[in-house]
Amino acid sequence: MNLYEQQAANRRKTWLIMSAFVVFLLLIGAGFDVFYIGEAGGFVPVGSLLALSVGSVSSLVSYYAGDRAVLLATAAKPVDALAAGASADERLKLQQLTNVVDEMAIAAGIPAPRAYVVPDSDPNAFATGRGPGRSSIAVTQGLLDALDREELQGVIAHEMSHIRNLDVRLMTIVAALVGTAALLSEWARRGMLSGGGGSSSSGRRSSRDKDSGGGGAVMLVFFVIWAIAILAAPFVVQALAMMVSRKREYLADASGAELTRNPLGLARALEKIESAVAPTQSINRGSAHLCITDPLGRQVNLKEGFWSDLFASHPPMPARIAALRDMAYQGRTA
């Protein structure tokens, strides 16, 4: 898998997930039309239209506010703002970060993303945004303190690859859709539990009166599917996001090494990051898949296999380091 295949795969996944989301919106809306509104609304599918419009608006807003929300949640500060009140040593580090981000943007041939620092002593880094030119890279203070210039370059190259490969855009879209799906299914659940109950059964009864018994069974199946969709939607999308996450990390390591032409820099950085096992406090579960290493420090990331593929956001660190060292070895003999 190379950069262009990954970009194409990400575009394809983006379309797939967005289509699945539209189907989900229609399902929720149609359910309302059939079970709650029935003939009362005439033949205008009020529920479907409402679900579609609320869903689209909510997703668009979350999509465009997504990177700001993540940066805000982690309390990340832009480098320029920090440099003003910093000591000479800190200022040098920040200057180094800005330079390294610019260097890697040049190597990747994309506009330089903005650089942020998260006030957290555990080494970690993430990228967020809506694609090349509209993205940000944030590193924790701990990462800045622990790594030398070469290692920092490796980490930034990894994040730059996520931006260039469109991983970051896909993740922002997924996050926006997960949020909207959670919101809508919450509304729908409340609708089901409260006043909706009576009208729901009457709606079903009236249709059963008209149709034969077979029609009623079809309605029942549809109702079950509808209920399951509402309850399970957020988890399904989340699992989808996790499943695409692991392979991407290997690819970002590899294409990051291609940018720096120095796989050992990132390998050493990963070793240092791994040796600091403490969870990153300021990065919550919602942004875990964006990070260079799992901020939650979960055991599931240490294993390969089906369950890990389902629930872990990152491949095992030793495997990543070994892959990078292999690259360096090949580079030397070639």
Add this chain to the structure above:
Amino acid sequence: MIVIIFLVIVALLAFWIIGSYNRLVGMKNQVLNGWRQIDVQLKRRHDLIPNLVNAVKGSMDFERDTLTAVMEARAKALTATGPADAAQKEGQLTQALGRLIAVAENYPTLRSNENVRALMEELTGTENKVGFARQFYNDIATKYNTAQQVFPTNLFAAALGFKSAELFEITNEAEREVPVVDLSRK
């Protein structure tokens, strides 16, 4: 019937040539843009050097030769035209700078000077940016050249006015050994 087949073949051929032409134009502009990126970084480097030389001049009085070599190489680099020429002259500048930095490493007062450290970091950053811009430029220039040279595009690429792009290459063996420019090491 034969006429129709002939016309279809001609039309397909024309479409294909138009497509190839447009693709080559796109790549040519990418190459030009890549070169401009190198140029921007080289200019930054040229602007930075006098500042650095001024900052270290006081402490390195008896290393005047090293400093003059840097300033002379810089003056020469300013006159460069085209990638190949620039690559050669910038290579000499890189060498002179490498010597300057190696010498400066021996002066503890310079190493601990905040201003000099900031300038050194800027210089390291700029050197790296030149390097990465060159890497990016050479990659797309090679793709552009390959696109022109493969059969059958090579039959008409030259006739349509496409020339192969000059690579930004280091010619002198000694220049390949990039000196370690890192005072910020922990």
